[in-house]
Amino acid sequence: MAEPTITLEVWRYRPEQDTTPHLQPYQVPYRPHWVVLDAQNYIKDHLDGSVAYRWSCRMGVCGSCGMTINGVPRLSCAAFLKEYFPRPVRVEPLATFPVERDLIVDLTDFLEKLPAVRPWIVRHEAGPPDAEFRQTPEELEAYRQFSMCINCLLCYAACPVYALEPRFLGPAVLALAARYTLDSRDQGRADRHPVVAGPDGVWDCTFVGECTTVCPKDVDPAGAIQRLKLASALDWLRGVVLPWGRR
């Protein structure tokens, strides 16, 4: 019996050849253990070497292979063909980002926003010399979840605010702001505050929560943003209502 096949409809746009994007169908073998990325690699190796997409680790940790699969932002290395078979699988670039070519989107906006929230340990006094900071398992747990972001940017593709207001810092950047602000070793909360609580910061978020729904690593960016809103409101309260409580 012939091996069953599945149709991959791949969104194509090559700026040097195409005037408009189009969907190109490919028939690939259906193997139950294959992920969508395996099917893409089959196309590239056997059918059409010109399909362009990013990938590397194929184990859900490098964050390269975010794309829209049957309308949902996903990692192509973590989306199994068996979830779709025998229906066709439609593969499109991540929404909300400018497309460079085929499934490759322009990530410049994220890379430019990232340093704005100082995603590193900010210290105003020196740490312990020649020894580690003490940090209890409970203190680690306070920020651990927000440190799991792989920068795959599925959350930006899902975020209705970012789609309308590209100035919004967005879920992953704000989750990283929370990750460092909640770290017991960090002293940068006040340094980040003007950006985090500024016009492009947490208050833009309308708490739709789509970012958390699509996150493949359970980072919960929506929860991180709510934490930052609360901290920001408390800072305001301390500063305005209770000025003697200012840190």
Add this chain to the structure above:
Amino acid sequence: MRPARAAVASESGGTVHARGRRGARGVIEREHDVLIVGGGGAGLRAAIAVAERDPRLDVAIVSKVYPMRSHTVAAEGGAAAVIKPGDSLEAHIEDTIAGSDWLADQDAVEVFVQEAPREMVQLEHWGCPWSRAPDGTVAVRPFGGMRIARTWFAADKTGFHMLHTLFQTALKYASITWYHEWFVIRLLVEDGRCQGVTALELRTGRLHLIAARAVVLCTGGAGRIYPFTTNGAVCTGDGMALAYRAGVPLKDMEFVQYHPTGLPPTGILITEAARAEGGILVNKDGYRYLQDYGLGPAEPWPRLRAMEMGPRDRLSQAFVHEVRKGRTVRGPYGDVVHLDLRHLGEATIRERLPFVRELCLHYAGIDPARELIPVRPVVHYMMGGVHTDAAGATPLPGLFAAGECACVSINGANRLGSNSLPELLVFGARAGSAAAAFALEHRDLRLSALAAQARDEEERLARQWRRATGGTERLGQLRAALTQTMEEGCGIYRDAAGLRATCQQLADLRERVARVALDDPSYVYNTELVGALEFDFMLDVAQAVAHSALARQESRGSHQRTDFPQRDDARFLKHTLAYAADGAPRIAYLDVVITRWPPAERVYGG
């Protein structure tokens, strides 16, 4: 150095700006003091070292992927460094040297072990979320071949957390310029000095000249020359091939590490930490077969430097013997043994091995708290690489290397698990610092000669690759042929006949690649062209591996010759150096540095 740069007039006239200037025939010129090739752990650590040494130094990171995609991200188990009471530098040195089967340079191992704790504490201060003991100090776990628990870890995503910590910390430094998704295709040598690279900007397809007073290769490993590997798509040995083509020898390339526990059919890594936490390996009879291969007795368990906590080379070799005895399990994707974590319990697995659990559930449909994990040895790490000294300097002035792409050598014939992550910190920092010093002392650049070389490179690209239409060979088939012959001839056990056949196959592939047909004529994100250039690099690396393996007529660590089953210190207590030549590489040897630890028998178990 930035203030000086405005005054540096290029020989071709005018001033060179970092923003770039269109040169003749579309080659764009840029200039930096130090150029780091590769944005993984070693590259990021090197860039920070340059920035911290002198903020006036202009440093750039050029990488074919965004830094957080680099394969450091996939390291799981941990990073070894002496920090706990009861441990000693001496003990870590001895474990590493014994693990290397005495092929490591002992002066380099001393440097590595001495500097690892400081580097690890530095990374802790930069925010790495290390797992903690209840008192708030960093927690450590045991690891294979180590006599005491000294491996720091961040659950089982240690490499991921180290990479993101380094990337985010590097964003602090204004003196670092980033070239994301630029692919370096040649090192440029003038006056006997490496003075820059040519790089393909993937977004536009344009070739750039990036002149630099020092270049540091941090491009990682080459596991993709094998069919079954833990390595991601990016691990194609680019830096090794770049150096090799520039006349720099590749050292000890025959030593390829098979990790004993890869998940078929993908090759996804199941970390050694699973065994460190108490996991056991059993054959089809439920028998802990490692006790039959000099690693027993089986009990008591867990026990350091014994059974499942033996070194990776011994464990992977034991698997092959089990296959020959017919004691492995026939799975849908070939022979496997079973990794049993069930007795650890769900709570421990969730806390200590959450990524293992996620990978097993997702990619194999297996819950490790209830089911056995099918595993078999998988290509994981290249002990060999670009020949460097302990400062990261290669024999080519101005060229440095660090991380997996380099061979200092501290790993010798077999790397111990959890030594590669501290290695990329220690030698990334050292190479960055040495490159910075070199750049400060060597200010002049032969820009017009470099530009001419870059134009030649553009022509080669056009002639050899961009117009590769009308060919008959598909890239995918060439890649399959390469990986298959490497597994057949250059696997865990080797012999002269198999190695000769592989060398011949690789020579044939060298001819076939000239007839490749590319489907994609585009400039913008031509990932097929990148794949072809990567394949060309892989072929060079594979030839260095196979010919080095053929020449080493002994068995040591990960290099096991069935026709020469004994270690032969009289002839081969030496590093292999493979030099590029017409056809097969030229093989030479260099004495191993032995200081205080004379060669002895490797003893595990007991």
